[in-house]
Amino acid sequence: MFNFKLTKKKTALLILIILFLTLFSLNSTAQNLKIHFIDVGQGDAILIEAGGGKNILVDGGDRANSIAARIIDYLKKQEVKRLDYIISTHPHADHIGGLVDIINSFEVGIVLDSGKIHSSKTYENYLIKIDQENIDFKTPRRGDEFEIGSSRISFLHPKGPVDNYDLNNSSLVFLLEYGEQKFLFTGDIEKEVEKDLLQENPELNVALIKVPHHGSKTSSSSSFVKSLSPELAVIQVGADNHYGHPAAEVTKLYQNQGARVYRNDLNGNIVVTADGKNYAVKVDQSWEQNLNRTESKTKPVEAAAAKKNNNLININTASKADLDQLWGIGPATAEKIIDYRQNNGGFTQIEEIKNVDGIDxxxxxxWQDKISVK
Structure with a gap:
């Protein structure tokens, strides 16, 4: 039988050891990198908790008030009080739409922007808000980098002026390095920029890639995916979106390269926690659960076809905001489409839209498979 007798001195020492171990454990957990791919439907919004209480928000979802409210609520639940950086990859509405409300709700240190000018009212309001709040505004380029928490951010694209790029290909692309791990964030770049990135970074391998352009088939070339060889591929995409994202062949390409693919439309919020060597993924719901739920509600082919038609944009009745969702269509071109249909009695076939100035x-x-005339 053991007889434990502790002196006051030994008891105090034991308590100090326990406190030290507890504090060390809590500090280690606090220093872990956490990447939250927030479910915002058809758009991008990513929270990076870089350790030491430092936070980065990459994009701000679509312009619907409900989306901004969802992001703000999510950030507050993570006890975010300050955004040290907002990285605005490019000025499409599904990436910057909620940023005005977000800036109203949190202290913001610096906004990093591609510098690509867009004619939309959403982009104009975003710039006005940054100016009103006197927030530092920078346009990083390839080779620029900074440290935050225990992580390093390195920008890989664009190389110089963005005048020669369209909106998608003007996206800021950056590498997040934490310990031995690398995570690649790609905005909406397409194959043209992917090729350039491969030439500049031929040996780049990553643990995770934020799949470019919501899994569109205009992005994620086979050479790009094979070279990066990601273990995780996250697609920010909304359920039943009329763009058809993600393309089935893109999802399969990542899977064939050994990547585990996660999608907001199937998995809800996706949170990756990393310690510099290993990572863990937590999702709101598993793919299998969502698939079973979907299959149990499968409708006849006729009903599915009707649903698909309902998801198409009717160019004879669509509003400016609806038309602005189409790739390469801003408010000015949307207005030209509306003027054309009013002056010509509407469109009789989708190909007729090419008669509108600015549409080649x-x-x-x-987007010919995303529009209709009835």
Missing amino acids: DGKFNR
């Missing part, structure tokens, strides 16, 4: 074959081919 390239733009039409991007």
Whole structure:
């Protein structure tokens, strides 16, 4: 039988040891990197908790008030009080739409922006808000980098002026390094920029990639995916979106390269926690659960076809805001589309939209399967 007798001195020492171990454990947990891919429907919004109480928000979802409210609520639940950086990858509405409300709700240190000018009212309001709040505004370029918490951010694109890029390809692309791990954030870049990134970074391998452009088939070339060889691929995408994102062949490409694919439409909020060597992924719901739920509600082919037609944008009745969702269509071109249909009695076939000034074959081919005339 053991007889434990502790002197006051030994008791005090034991308490100090326990306190030290507890504090060390809490500090280690606090220093872990956490990346939250917030479920905002068809858009991007990513919270990076870089350790030491430092936070980065990458993009701000779409312009619907409900989306901004969802992001703000999510950030507050993570006890975020200050955003040290907002990284605005490019000025499409599904990436900057909620930023005005977010800036109203949190202290913001610096906004990092691609510098690509857009004619939309959403972009104008975003710039006005930054100016009103006197927030530091910078346009990083390839080679720029900074440290935050225990992480390093390095920008890989764009290389110089963005005048030669369209909105998607003007996206800020950056690498987040934490310990031995690398995480790549790609905005909405397409294959043209992917090729350039491969030439500049031929040996780059990453643990995680934020899949470019919501899994569109205009991005994620096979050479790009094979070279990066990601273990995780996260697609920020909304359920039943009329763009058809993500493309089935893109999802399969990542899977064939050994990546585990996560999607907001199937998994809800996706949180990756990393310690510099290992990572863990937590989701709101598993893919299998969501698949079973979907299959149990499968409708006849006729009903599915009707649903698909309802998801198309009717160019004879669509508002400016609806038309602005199409790739390469801003408010000015949307107004031209409306003027054309009013002056010509409407469109009789979708190809007729190419008669509108500013719409060429390239733009039409991007979304011809997403529009209708009835």
